[in-house]
Amino acid sequence: MTYRLKAGLAFALSVYAAIAVAGPYQAGVHQWNVKDGKLTLMSGVMTDNAAQSYLNYTFYLVNAHDKTQYQVPVVDDKDSSKFRLTITESSTGDDANEDATVVAKQDTWLLIGEKETSVDAAAPGPVNVRVYKLVSGNDGDWAYSFQLTKTVRYAKAKRYTVEKALAENANGLQ
Structure with missing residues (x-):
């Protein structure tokens, strides 16, 4: 195979x-x-090398104007001093208990889905999706942050997975 064909195939597979x-x-x-x-x-992967393995997500934004790399906190409250710098993905087998997705359309969004679990983490449970909007801080709090805009709750009876709830909410964003 030629280098050009290999590169094209690799690109197509990644897409x-x-x-x-x-x-x-x-x-x-x-x-x-x-x-x-x-x-x-x-x-990045965090694991105890036995039964538990998680993915941790941290966000950064390189400003196009001044080329500064800013860390982007996730803010759940009007009080911007209450924030998280890391979000965790966790799952049991095939189903996620917590995960996130980024949607970059007209605005940029972060969606975090979490299934409420009981003793049996694989059993159906209510799913909550928190929707955050990427905002620039003109008021001196943070240069950039993901600010909570709403929370959507799916009842246990609907048997939603985290993935399905995230996808449904992502489709409705602009």
Whole structure:
């Protein structure tokens, strides 16, 4: 195979994988071009080398104007001093208990889905999706942050998975 053909095939497979595979952002760097620059998600594995393994997500934004790399906190409250710098993906087998997805359209969104679990983590449970909007801080709090805009709750009876709830909410964003 020629180098050009190999490179084209590798690119096509990576595009297909990005479209076809739902679920967590695998360990590594993931990037989106956004209004103010380039948003980067760093995903790393945390494990106890036995039964538990998690992916941790941390966000950065390189401003297109001044080229500064800012860490992007996730803020759940009007009090911006209450924030998280890391989000965790966790699952039991095939189903996620908690995961996140980034949607870069007209605005940039972070959706975090979490299934409420009982003793049996594989059993159906209510699913909550928190929707955050990427905002620039003109008031001196943070240069950039993901600010909570709403929470959507799916009852246990609807038997939603985290992945399905995230996808349904992502489709409705602009």
